Amino acid sequence: MIEVKDVHFTYPNGVEALKGVSLTINNGEFAAIMGENGAGKTTLVKHFNGLLKPTKGSVLVDGVDTRKVSVATLARKVGFVFQNPDTQLFSETVEEEIAFALKNFGFKENIIKRRVTWALNLLGLVQYRKTSPFMLSGGERKRVALASVLAWNPKMLILDEPTIGQDYQQKEKLRQFIMQMKAQRRTIIIVTHDVEFVAECNPRVLLMRGGRMVTDGEARKVLTNPEILTQASVVPPQIAQIFIKLSDLGLPKNVIDVYEAREILLSVLEEQAK
Amino acid sequence: MAIIETKNLTYTYPGGAKPSVRDVSVKIEKGEFVLVTGPSGCGKTTLCRCFNGLIPHFYQGELKGEVTAAGLKVAEQPICELAKHVGLVFQNPENQLFALSVEKDVAFGLENLGVPREEMRKRVDWALKLTGIYDLRERAPHELSGGQQQRAAIASVLAMQPEVIVLDEPTSFLDPLGAKKIFEVIYELNRKLGITTVLVEHRLDLTAKYVDHIIIMEDGKVVLDGEPREILSSKEARLIGVGIPKATRLYQILQKDRVKLGNAVPLSSDEMSALLRGVLKA
Structure with missing residues (x-):
């Protein structure tokens, strides 16, 4: 569980990047933090694994104040994937890159091997096992x-812009993986501008603006409210845009999923035909 | 006449196990707005690097086949000559901006081309105004927001007044509204000035409505090449895993359910809601 209490940074x-943010993220929750460039999203999540410590207020991870533990201790529990992969990658091969943290955490050789192979498979990187990460494309480096x-299967996972440079299939795999983690009661927090990805996942959405939290709610509610979204420099997903435009015809406004859209439209058309 | 043309282009990076671009023959017409997309690692960025000579002159490696840009054979021309004709905006603006002020960054390319001072002043101001960052001209690029940096990167390429501008995911770091505004600027430049525009992008929801021509790549090859509405409604595009705009997807699903929405495939929420309005009123 992550508890953020009136955090200023x-x-x-x-530059005052956070101006009093409070929120609680429970175990097994999937939350997406969205909002304009410079809103403080990345600054906020860097507090969750202790990379940054609040200037005022406090952050508790499973009840422990992040000021009282080292980043190294927190890292085991809270995994963090940066926005720009190049700030993170340094090994000579993809395989070594993935094994690095496992070695540092003191996993046994046979477990390291198994986990590396598992991760390579999951992210479609098997053919690059022996390749230098720097030979890969932007999207591949991100993976x-x-x-x-x-x-290392951390209990909480923070992904800063995980869908940049990813094609639709990779995004779909990422979505399925997140859902799996959620089913295992792990916590996933993503920072993203990708409204269509969020629409497909329907997580809890936290909308930030100017160092403050402006909205906190279910994706289908937040992403279908144009007034609030515009304030945070976010546009509604395409399906929501269609339903907002047609709301004068008595259609519901809070639709973000293409299959739900189909069900609603078919039943309205059927009603008309009668 | 094609302004960019490749014939049986195959290219392998130095030390690469296999070609990143394989037997690609494409034509880009003057004034077109072209979208290049496909799965991550499919060779999109590599193909674009062939258009302005970064390949083979900077990256070296092995190039077979032929690339012509603005009537020049790319393999035979130095990058500095090609840069006058084909401008490239990188994925990450931080890789491109380096000067102490936005204005100096935008002027840098012109200084290198030896453009006279008066002319330089005119072109820098023109590019700054077009991209809406004239008021920021004295600020340091690294102090700007991601969106402002992305505009500065575009301005520095525009100032060279290239005939072709190639943009590699130019809004990947921007918030959705910021991204929308950048695409609107790019579209305007294409329509008003007739600059041939090549955009590499995954997010078709934001861009499909602007483009005249789509090229889809997979595993180094061009697999689909043609008119956007035709391509995005094809089964192949979906199977390759291209992110079909949701408006187009909804249209396809409803067509299967025999809802009569007409034959004009929608690419945006505006177009789709207009089609739905037609059947819902009736």
Whole structure:
């Protein structure tokens, strides 16, 4: 469980990135943090694994104040995948990159092998096992960074912009993986601008603006409210846009899923035919 | 006449086990807005690097076949000559911006081309105004937001007044509204100035409605090449795993359910809601 209590954070250059944020994320929850560039999203999640410590207020991870433990201790529990994979990758081969943290955590050789193979398979990287991460495309490097954290199976996982450079199939795999983690009562927090991905996952959405939390609710409610979204520089997903435009015809407004859209439209058309 | 053309282009990076681009023959017409997409690692970025000579001159490796851009044979021209004709905006603006002010960054390419001072001043101001960052001209690029940086990167390429502008996921770090605005700027430049535009992008929900021509790649090859409405409604595009816009997807599903929405495949929520309005009123 992550408890954020009235957290303020000011960077050394004087920029006040968080201006009093409070929230609780329970075990097994899947939350997406969205909002305009510079809203403080990444700053906030960097508090969850102790990379940043609040200037004022506190962050508790499973009841422990992040100021009282090292990042190394927290890392085992809270995995963090950065927005830009190049800040994270350094090994000579993809395989070594994924094995690195496992070695540091002191896993046994045979377990390391098994977990590396598992992660390579999950993220479609098997053919690159012996390749240098720097020979790969942007989207592939992103998946290597993800694999290297998933490999140690942290209890909480923070993904900063996980869908950048990913094609539809990779996104679908990521979605299924997140759902699996959720079923195992693990916690997943993503920071993202990808409204269509969020619409497909329907997580809890936390909307930030100017260092504050402006909304907290189910995706289908938040993503179908144009007034709030515009404030946070987010646009509704395409299906929501269609239903908002047609709301004068008596259609419901809070639809974000294409198959749900189909059900609603078919039943309305059937009604009309009668 | 095609402004960019590749004939049986195959390219392997130095030390690469297999070609990243395989036997690609494409034509991009003058003034077109072209979208290049396909699964991650399919060779999109590599193909674009062939258009302005970064391949083979900078990356080296092995190139077979032929690439012509603005009437020049790419393999025979130095990058500095090609840069006058084909501008490239990188995925990450931080890889591109380096000067102490936005204005200097935008002027840099022109200085290198030896453009006279007066002309340089004119073109820099023009590019800054077009991209809406004239007021930021004296600010340091690294102090700007992601969206402003992305605009500065586009301005620095525009100032060179290339005939073709190639943009590799130019909004990947931007919030949705910021991304929408950048695509609107790019579209305007294409329509108003007739600059041939090649956009590499996964997010078709945001971009499909702007484009004249789509090229879909898979595993180094071009697998689909043609008119957007035709391509995005094809079964092949879906099987390759291209992210079909949800409006188009809803249209396809309803067509299967025998809802009569007409034959004009929608690419945006505006087009789809108009089609639905037609049947829902009736």
